[in-house]
Amino acid sequence: MNKFPPVDEQMRILMRGVDFGDEQTYQSMEKELRERLHASEDSGRPLRVYCGYDPSSPDLHLGHTISMRKLRQFQDLGHDVTFLIGTFTGMVGDPSDKESARRQQTLSDALGKATSYAEQAFRVLDRDKTKIRYNHEWLSELSFADVIGLASHFTVQQFLTRENFAKRFEKNDPIWLHEFFYALMQGYDAVAQETDVQIGGTDQLFNLMAGRKLMEAHGMRPQVVLTFPILEGTDGVLRMSKSIGNAIGIDEPPGVIYTKVLNLPDPVMRNYAELVTRWEQPEIDALFADVAAGTLELRELKHRLAWEIVSIFQDDAAANQAADDARRMYEGQAPSDAPRFVLAETMNILDLLLAGGVVQSKGEARRLVEQSGVRLDGNLVESKELMLEPNGDERVIQAGKRKFLRVVPA
Numbered sequence: 001m002n003k004f005p006p007v008d009e010q011m012r013i014l015m016r017g018v019d020f021g022d023e024q025t026y027q028s029m030e031k032e033l034r035e036r037l038h039a040s041e042d043s044g045r046p047l048r049v050y051c052g053y054d055p056s057s058p059d060l061h062l063g064h065t066i067s068m069r070k071l072r073q074f075q076d077l078g079h080d081v082t083f084l085i086g087t088f089t090g091m092v093g094d095p096s097d098k099e100s101a102r103r104q105q106t107l108s109d110a111l112g113k114a115t116s117y118a119e120q121a122f123r124v125l126d127r128d129k130t131k132i133r134y135n136h137e138w139l140s141e142l143s144f145a146d147v148i149g150l151a152s153h154f155t156v157q158q159f160l161t162r163e164n165f166a167k168r169f170e171k172n173d174p175i176w177l178h179e180f181f182y183a184l185m186q187g188y189d190a191v192a193q194e195t196d197v198q199i200g201g202t203d204q205l206f207n208l209m210a211g212r213k214l215m216e217a218h219g220m221r222p223q224v225v226l227t228f229p230i231l232e233g234t235d236g237v238l239r240m241s242k243s244i245g246n247a248i249g250i251d252e253p254p255g256v257i258y259t260k261v262l263n264l265p266d267p268v269m270r271n272y273a274e275l276v277t278r279w280e281q282p283e284i285d286a287l288f289a290d291v292a293a294g295t296l297e298l299r300e301l302k303h304r305l306a307w308e309i310v311s312i313f314q315d316d317a318a319a320n321q322a323a324d325d326a327r328r329m330y331e332g333q334a335p336s337d338a339p340r341f342v343l344a345e346t347m348n349i350l351d352l353l354l355a356g357g358v359v360q361s362k363g364e365a366r367r368l369v370e371q372s373g374v375r376l377d378g379n380l381v382e383s384k385e386l387m388l389e390p391n392g393d394e395r396v397i398q399a400g401k402r403k404f405l406r407v408v409p410a
Helices: 007-014 023-043 062-076 107-121 144-151 156-160 163-170 177-193 202-217 254-262 266-276 281-293 298-313 316-330 349-355 362-370
Strands: 048-053 080-085 130-134 197-201 224-228 340-343 374-376 395-399 403-409
Touching (some): 023 224, 048 177, 080 107, 107 130, 144 177, 156 177, 177 202, 197 202, 202 224, 254 298, 281 298, 298 316, 349 403
Parallel strands (some): 197 224, 340 403
């Protein structure tokens, strides 16, 4: 009995969301993937599929999960999946989306950040079916002669046609030689693993195609590449990135994830719905049609989206609690995870804000009060001289929109 679903069914699942920005490439890769799936069906051998993740920070964010969910689909269809951590490529840093060179890190730095990557990956991937590998295993073993051999398959002109390099060249900004090596290293990952399919973002297409070229040069059948749209960050403009500060980490507290989704700019809502949720396309289309028709408020859709995302990476109970906390915060009440401060004696509001960890300095506390940014039990704090006494009741301090402190008597 065939252990794989019918090829047409696999294609329907696997090609959903694929985007190359070029119809000819789409048709070519679609044809090659179908051929690979038929060959897999005939031989009974699962496809070898992978995606690489450079450990530029200790945490994975929602942007990473787009490719991870595609890996999970391959797993569920019976194929072999490798979650590759770019411990060696991470020393250089991918220049694909950068108009300036990334800061280099050591192998030790990359390995340290990679520690949490593997565990976080299992929020999406099947732990029992996932291979975790590190590309320093083979890239660190290459000789200088090997690197020259890899470089001989590419021209400088090919690299300078890339948009980010072209902009830097035009502005006479530095383009460091080691940045060219990144595509060679990522391409060699495919050779080392004898890959059938590689997943990546649309900005990765050059690097993924480099893998095809190097596989051909090594007498291998070139891998199929599947690329997917880039997820905007919480600013709604730039791609999601921890270094930029516009990321939603999958390991962040449920309430933090929920609140960040609620505060997303309206124009990126559909992109998040299509790239991050478990919703089927007809459901997504119906939801946004209801918003356009005025029968569903966009704010309500944001709540549904926030609940869905927290549920995916935490669980339903966490999503329910986060939703309840969001409602409480909207009404000026403290969320369930708000920190507690034991008030043993009468204190000035500024001293209390500092002692409770709400602000970093007394000056910051003073500015918050002066700018009408502090509330006590829902009421605006208008005086910096306000004194709080331990009178037996719990009090709630709100600073700005998101910071709360429960003040309880000793």
